[in-house]
Amino acid sequence: MKHRIFIILIFIxxxxxxxxxxxxxxxxxxxxxxxxxxxxxEKEEKNPLMIDEMRAKSYAGSDLTIEQELGLSSNYKKYIAxxxxxxxxxxxxxxxxxxxxxxKGYPAIIFNHGYIPPEQYKTIEKYADYVDGFASNGYVVFxxxxxxxxxxxxxxxxxYFSPAYTSDVLNALASIKKLKDPSVVSSQLSIVDxxxxxxxxxxxxxxxxxxxxxISKDIRAGVIWGGVVGTYQEIFNEWWSKRVGPTFTxxxxxxxxxxxxxxxxxxxxxxxxxxxxxxxxxxxxxYLESISGPVQLHHGTSDETVPYVLSEKLYNRLKAIDKxxxxxxxxxxxxxxxxxxxxxxxxxxxxxxxxYLK
Numbered sequence: 001m002k003h004r005i006f007i008i009l010i011f012i013x014x015x016x017x018x019x020x021x022x023x024x025x026x027x028x029x030x031x032x033x034x035x036x037x038x039x040x041x042e043k044e045e046k047n048p049l050m051i052d053e054m055r056a057k058s059y060a061g062s063d064l065t066i067e068q069e070l071g072l073s074s075n076y077k078k079y080i081a082x083x084x085x086x087x088x089x090x091x092x093x094x095x096x097x098x099x100x101x102x103x104k105g106y107p108a109i110i111f112n113h114g115y116i117p118p119e120q121y122k123t124i125e126k127y128a129d130y131v132d133g134f135a136s137n138g139y140v141v142f143x144x145x146x147x148x149x150x151x152x153x154x155x156x157x158x159x160y161f162s163p164a165y166t167s168d169v170l171n172a173l174a175s176i177k178k179l180k181d182p183s184v185v186s187s188q189l190s191i192v193d194x195x196x197x198x199x200x201x202x203x204x205x206x207x208x209x210x211x212x213x214x215i216s217k218d219i220r221a222g223v224i225w226g227g228v229v230g231t232y233q234e235i236f237n238e239w240w241s242k243r244v245g246p247t248f249t250x251x252x253x254x255x256x257x258x259x260x261x262x263x264x265x266x267x268x269x270x271x272x273x274x275x276x277x278x279x280x281x282x283x284x285x286x287y288l289e290s291i292s293g294p295v296q297l298h299h300g301t302s303d304e305t306v307p308y309v310l311s312e313k314l315y316n317r318l319k320a321i322d323k324x325x326x327x328x329x330x331x332x333x334x335x336x337x338x339x340x341x342x343x344x345x346x347x348x349x350x351x352x353x354x355x356y357l358k
Contacts, residue, residue, distance in 0.1 A: 048163045051211075054163055059171050064081045065082045075098050077183070092142055096191070097139070099138055104196075106138065107357040108140040108196065109142075110198070118150075127202075133346040134349075161259075198219065201224050202224075202225045202226055203226050203305065216292060221294050223349045226303055227310065233273050238310060288321060295323070295324070297326065299312075301331050308329060
């Protein structure tokens with residue numbers, strides 16, 4: 001009898017130890033905590049890319065410093081200017097109209113360029129015709145380079161899995177409000193109307209524009225050409241999964257290894273899904289109710305870089321919640337909406353900004 005009791009006690013002790021170890025491992029692996037008798041999940045880990053996290057952050061920018069005067073072009077002056085973003089010195093192309101300043105200041109456009117290999121990027125190259133279209137029509141235009149591009153400080157981190165470039169364009173937005181007249185020595189008066197600032201974006205820059213418009217209330221209107229504007233699931237299904245993998249140079253491979261990547265996010269959060277709370281939390285498409293202003297979308301039907309279905313889906317979402325949105329497709333046009341479609345697309349873009357910013 002004593003022998004049987006001894007065996008039972010040993011068995012109970014063994015079960016108790018095993019249960020303690022198992023619960024301890026569960027707690028470590030699933031980040032659980034005990035509250036009274038109930039085991040409940042810890043608060044979900046925050047990620048700086050989450051829209052709510054980015055809304056909670058401050059984007060003060062800085063005064064714009066004129067680094068170089070590039071001369072007069074038709075009816076506006078061009079400069080290379082710099083500002084601060086997250087403590088980094090970021091360069092950009094700045095244009096200032098030569099026509100008389102309106103009473104409250106010039107309207108302005110933050111111009112978000114698409115992907116260009118950072119080591120090949122130069123401030124005064126690419127997008128010259130696009131910038132000229134807006135600059136020659138009375139707009140202050142500022143095209144930030146993004147960190148790690150050209151002479152800008154910092155490392156290039158990409159726009160889809162890091163908040164870095166979105167921070168750069170939001171700090172550019174804050175900085176353009178402080179622009180003093182570069183042609184007047186010791187000028188102290190801002191020449192930009194802070195209530196008339198729009199944002200233009202192409203491709204990657206379109207993604208940044210949409211993100212910025214659900215984070216900041218200060219963007220009065222947005223125009224997006226060939227934008228990466230789908231949910232992460234749509235981007236994955238319609239774009240990433242259909243692309244042929246790029247051939248990276250050694251420097252590009254090194255950059256990939258030192259920044260947040262699609263693969264690192266998939267390994268941690270699973271494949272992108274619109275039903276997944278994390279993927280929803282980083283996608284502007286799930287925050288469209290609070291978009292800051294009207295949106296105009298442009299996409300070429302022969303765009304082999306970014307499928308036009310992404311713009312189409314965004315247009316349908318915005319229409320479904322009664323937001324002001326326009327959508328134009330260009331039959332046979334490529335990713336850049338090149339000529340002859342370019343002239344029509346830029347004309348529509350200028351008219352749209354004129355409607356909401358002038």
